[in-house]
Amino acid sequence: MRGAGLAVVLLVALVGIFLTWKAVPSLLHNKAPFLTSRVWSPDTNPPRFGIAALLWTTVISSIVAMLLAVPVAVGVALFITQYAPKRLATPVAYVVDLLAAVPSIIFGLWGIAVLGPVLAAPNSGLRQGIENSLGWIPLFSSTGVSAGNVFLASIVLAIMILPIVTALSREVFLQVPRANIEAAQALGATKWETIRMAVLPFGRPGVISASMLGLGRALGETIAVTIILSTPNIGAPFDPSLWAGGETFASKIANAAGEFDTPQKTGAYISAGLVLFVVTFAVNAVARVVISRRKEV
Amino acid sequence: MATATSTTLAPISDSRKLRNHVATFAMYACFVIAMIPLVWIIWTLVAKGAGLLGDPHWWTNSQRGITSRIQGGGAYHAIIGTLLMALVTALIAVPLGVGTAIYLVEYGRGRIARAVSFMVDVLTGVPSIVAALFIYALWIGTFGLHRVGFAVSLALVLLMIPVIVRSTEEMLRLVPRDLREAAFALGVPRWKTIMSIVLPTAFSGIVTGIMLGLARVMGETAPLLILGPYAKAINTNLFSGNMAALPTMINQDRVEALKPAVDRVWSAALTLILLVMVLSLLGRLVSRLGSVKTSR
Incomplete structure (x- = not known):
């Protein structure tokens, strides 16, 4: 039994070791600054590749997804734990969990074929408004709207992480001590005031770590993002806007999956994967620390 | 306040x-x-996808010889591929996952147990594409083997283990202390207590965890992209040749514009979601029917 436990530890260590091992030769040959360059031509001699553009698209799409998902998820969790009648709470929680069972390729397919066209029309007015007032920020300016834009990917990612954030928030809201809630009620607080005074402060660390875990999921999501984001043309200038296409770590790797032919080229993609591993590891670790600190109190 | x-x-x-x-x-x-x-x-x-599912050929035929202009054809090759890879994944992941959970609940104390528990959390957060790249670096980059179904299963093992550990752990913790202590009082050794008292009591919960884990890995696409190229014909050999799976069947034709191919994409998507939903519904049902009785 201990062997099985240690095997798991070994497995995670091996993931880090193997990715590093296969990435290092390519990184040593790389003639571009890996962290700050936006070029990606791993098959030239010498290779030149950097992750700046990938990191930007990955992080911005995931953060927007988190900002969209967390308020709704907290609302749903409060609905299930505080508002819904007991008989309704279990089925509702179950249906939200079902959303988590939908495979990500189906989210991607639906996002680009159904949701994208539907959102395009009302979105364009909203987008125009944002662009007119905030267009001086590169994030909101546009040089031409792409059908598979980062914002659409963020909406789909938000839907995908909603069940995770909801489930974890629900769990902490259920743990709020009865005494805290009754104390608030005894002071004559309305239901909303009870939630603000007793439930939310108690649940805050849990909600924060739930959001971080959702963020981690969004950062590493592959196929849905690959399907939705339109890949910029080779040599096109980098566009940081939400309305442009782009590539994330995962989609870059997935798009190249069939053409790993030389160790040098493969190493470049593996080094991108290694960065993704490190980033998600860090985000998840922070989430766990926040949760476990609360347990000790 | x-x-x-x-x-x-x-x-x-x-x-x-x-x-x-x-x-x-x-x-x-x-x-x-x-x-x-x-x-x-x-x-x-x-x-969009129900049309083809009513045709019995969908469940018995492959896509062999069928081009984008031809209507119909089957998904049998992809369904069997998905099931086979998931089955092999489960065969490896279940013993490891259940073993880890037993260690954490019944034996684990101190620093090692904390490290194991932390690593399970880390594994939960590993993106599927990273798991796939790891197996690529190992299977193809180091051993020089080919892209086959078994390599996909290995990557899926990494994604399935944490699901099984967490659900099994939860179930084992629900097994009342009294049961274990009664066995110990009778002089039953620890391993025998676990085998004949703890595991049977938690059995339905473990089965639920396995089903939810299977549902998760069946829908994964990233490992298939990197390790398991699509094939239009039936292949049941996990160690040689390209092998179809439902996600890659969808991915293969998703950029097609011709209606017969587009129809198949949606039908394959519906088939996949049916498979996954049935598994997770069954999982919940098993857990409801045979959950650990904590109240007496």
Whole structure:
């Protein structure tokens, strides 16, 4: 039994070791600054590749997804734990969990074929408004709207992480001590005031770590993002806007999956994967620390 | 608490009432918003994909010799591929996952147990594409082997283990202490107690975890892209040749514009979601029917 436990530890260590091992030769040959360059031509001699553009698209799409998902998820969790009648709470929680069972390729397919066209029309007015007032920020300016834009990917990612954030928030809201809630009620607080005074402060660390875990999921999501984001043309200038296409770590790797032919080229993609591993590891670790600190109190 | 100053039973002011109503409305609205995508997705899949599923050929034939212009054809090759890879994944992941959970609950104390538990958390967060790259670096980059179904299964093992560990752990913790202590009092050794008392009591919960884990890995696409190229014909050999799976069947034709191919994409998507939903529904059912009885 201990062997099985240690095997798991070994497995995670091996993931880090193997990715590093296969990435290092390519990184040593790389003639571009890996962290700050936006070029990606791993098959030239010498290779030149950097992750700046990938990191930007990955992080911005995931953060927007988190900002969209967390308020709704907290609302749903409060609905299930505080508002819904007991008989309704279990089925509702179950249906939200079902959303988590939908495979990500189906989210991607639906996002680009159904949701994208539907959102395009009302979105364009909203987008125009944002662009007119905030267009001086590169994030909101546009040089031409792409059908598979980062914002659409963020909406789909938000839907995908909603069940995770909801489930974890629900769990902490259920743990709020009865005494805290009754104390608030005894002071004559309305239901909303009870939630603000007793439930939310108690649940805050849990909600924060739930959001971080959702963020981690969004950062590493592959196929849905690959399907939705339109890949910029080779040599096109980098566009940081939400309305442009782009590539994330995962989609870059997935798009190249069939053409790993030389160790040098493969190493470049593996080094991108290694960065993704490190980033998600860090985000998840922070989430766990926040949760476990609360347990000790 | 900042607002805990008023202790008299003054009538609730209109603004507070209004705020309360707005909040209640917002919670119901959040719930409705969360329901929209699920209903919308299922409706889309049924509307666009149900057509082919009624044809028995869909369940018995492959796509061999069928081009984008030809109607119909089957998904049998992809269904069998998905099931085979998932089965092999489970064969490796279940013993490891259940063993780890038993270690954490029954034996684990101190620093090693904490490290194992932490690593399971890390594994939960590893993106599927990273797991796939790892197996690529190992299987192809180091051993020089080919892209085959078994390599996909190995990558899926990494994704399935944490699901099984966490659900098994939860179930084992629900097994009452009394049961274990009764066995110990009778002089039953620890391993025998686990084998004949703890595991049978938690059995249905473990089965649920396995089913949910299977549902998760069947829908994964990234490992298939990197390690398991698509094939239009039936292949049941996990160690040689390209092997189809439902996600790669969808991925293969998703950029097609011709209607017969587009129809197949949606039908394959519907088939995949049916498979996954049936598994997770069954999992919940098993856990409801045979959950650990904690109250007496």
